[in-house]
Amino acid sequence: MTRREIIKQGGLALAALALPFPLTAFTKFNRMTDNKKLDVIIIGGSYAGLSSAMALGRALRNVLIIDSGLPCNRQTPHSHNFITQDGEKPNVIAEKSKKQVLKYDTVKFLNDLAVSGQKTENGFAITTKTGEIFETKKLVFATGVKDIMPDIKGFSECWGISVIHCPYCHGYEVRNEKTGIVANGNFALHYAQLIRNWTKDLTVFTNGKSTLTKEQTNKINKHNIPIIEKEIAYIKHEKGHVQQIVFKDNSTFDLKAIYSRPAFEQHCKIPETLNCELTEQGLIKVDMFQKTTVTNIFACGDNASPLRSVANAVATGNMVGAIVNNTMTEEEF
Known part of the structure; x- marks a missing residue:
């Protein structure tokens, strides 16, 4: 039953109990819709x-x-x-x-x-x-x-919790933790440059063949940041908190946080x-x-x-x- 139907049936007092805002706001709302x-x-x-x-x-x-x-x-x-x-x-x-x-x-x-x-x-x-x-x-x-979630099981469940997009919003909370970057090409390079300020324990996962240029790859490698090109099968997590990346070859990689930009x-x-x-x-x-x-x-x-x-x-x-x-x-x- 809609709120309007409840009111028509004389159940205004009962309807007010379920409203997320004061009854006065609801009556103002009704007048506005006219x-x-x-x-x-x-x-x-x-x-x-x-x-x-x-x-x-x-x-x-x-x-x-x-x-x-x-x-x-x-x-x-x-x-x-x-x-x-x-x-x-x-x-x-x-x-x-x-x-x-x-x-x-x-x-x-x-x-x-x-x-x-x-x-x-x-x-x-x-x-x-x-x-x-x-x-x-x-x-x-x-x-x-x-956001359009990638075809990686567990990604959407972790999104916004331990799979994050912005170090300014969430980086301090996972500072110095074992951290992954799920990205390729320009995004991977940008994240590697940026996130290194929050943690040095950083790994890039391209989820398949890398599209980084030779110059970009050399820049990342210079800072001892590994680049792993294996395809990801799923993200193992506990209530949205990342535990591991599991690859399609059944190998795993332990992590506490992942940066990605879907x-x-x-x-x-x-x-x-x-x-x-x-x-x-x-x-x-x-x-x-x-x-x-x-x-x-x-x-x-x-x-x-x-x-x-x-x-x-x-x-x-x-x-x-x-x-x-x-x-x-x-x-x-």
């Missing part, structure tokens, strides 16, 4: 989306955040390198942020999935999975990216359907003010930046909030 013409719709309600919503809420803009509740770091136990929140659980940061943002009366949050978008005479129309349609003058995409794709396809350009890397193309190539559409966070961190998502979201509001003030003056 007003389906917004100043700004933000698609994606994690760090970047919430940050932009706070700036816009403080600017008295009528804002709707649409979020499906599946952040890409949902498996990561702790967030680091974000001042005031170092070591905090990601969901705790997100929930605290959401609570603060929703104190601003003009900002509302819809737990739904945006499935399509269309250009309209006055802006854009967004349709959600539940069939709701909302109109807006400005669109902000804070939708992140979807391929990714945009989590939301709506920007592309609205003709927003992507970069060669598959990120939404934005300028220094987070403006996409389509007028009145903005993007922030992981979907538009290779710098995947909570701090960067918050920073770019805050920038978008200010730029969107400034754009509207100039249009209205």
Whole structure:
């Protein structure tokens, strides 16, 4: 039964017991859905989306955040390198942020999935999975990216826990540990150069024939970093904590942590359907003010930046909030 059906049947008090936010926030939410013409719709309600919503809420803009509740770091136990929140659980940061943002009366949050978008005479129309349609003058995409896990059993279970992508986010916690790099070519060289600052006990696993150039190989070997070209069968782990890499020839290699950068794709396809350009890397193309190539559409966070961190998502979201509001003030003056 949906929340709306519960209310229709007079079970408002009972429904409130199961809500993740106060009943007052829920009643505000219902009133908002009757007003389906917004100043700004933000698609994606994690760090970047919430940050932009706070700036816009403080600017008295009528804002709707649409979020499906599946952040890409949902498996990561702790967030680091974000001042005031170092070591905090990601969901705790997100929930605290959401609570603060929703104190601003003009900002509302819809737990739904945006499935399509269309250009309209006055802006854009967004349709959600539940069939709701909302109109807006400005669109902000804070939708992140979807990581495409390699065909290695155990990789996805360890992703964000002991198979990590960013030493600035997680490297301190596995400093001086026996560490692997699962990468090839330019990525392998970059990781070897970078991670050596956190640990000298480092090995590169190319998972098959190396594509490193002779010069790159010599650079890595010069620092006594082995390069193993065996194909990986699976990662042995305990509740996401790496224990061994097991190769297809049944040999093994003990490890405590692995760095890797899997391929990714945009989590939301709506920007592309609205003709927003992507970069060669598959990120939404934005300028220094987070403006996409389509007028009145903005993007922030992981979907538009290779710098995947909570701090960067918050920073770019805050920038978008200010730029969107400034754009509207100039249009209205």
